Amino acid sequence: MVFPIGDNPLVVFYATVSKVGFLPPPLASKVVRFYGEAVGVVVDFRTIYKEKSPDEFSKQIFGKRLAMRVRALAPEAKALVAELRDEGDKTWSDYLSG
16 A cells, blocks of 8 residues: 655645744744654655665564654644644733733
């Protein structure tokens, strides 16, 4: 089974990357780090898709490590979405009073 990845799989991030600086620094850092990991996963999937790994054994190891990375990102993604939603609910008065 093959799942090709398009040229721009992280459209939302790249469309809004110029606005990341408006987030509080700790949250902005988490967003950039998460998407950095996501880009790495995309590159790895493309590597498997293009079958650039040297042999079947290496491909299996590569695939297992990739699956571990994706599993590790899932809870991080959930937590990040929750933080971004909380941040999205704030108004300017929240920042001025805090």
